[in-house]
Amino acid sequence: MKFNVILDRDEDGVWIVECPSIPGCVSQGQTREEALENIKDAIAACLEVRAELGLPLTVETHQVEVTV
Template identity: 80%
Template sequence: MKLTVTLDRDEDGVWVVECPSIPGCVSQGQTREEALENIRDAITACIQVRSERGLPLTIETYQVEVMA
């Protein structure tokens, strides 16, 4: 399964990564690589829990670029 994630740095320099198509699926890491590795684990866990609870595995999201 191929999913889009977002990466941001917080005020302490920690990388925060989120999978918008799985509500509440967020992780972090000291490096980008660590954060991406951690979100893979989080995605697996979130999908397992959603499956066990009979919830949709993902929700529909769109990625759109806008000029500002």
């Protein structure tokens, strides 16, 4: 399965990555590559827990670009 993720750096330089289509699915890493590898594990774990709880695996999200 493919998921869109959001990747950002915090004030300490740590990479934070979130999967918007899976509520609460967030991970981090010291490098961009580490963060992206870690979110793969987080996604798998979140999907497993949501399935066990009988929750929808994902929620619908939309990405829209705006110009300001």
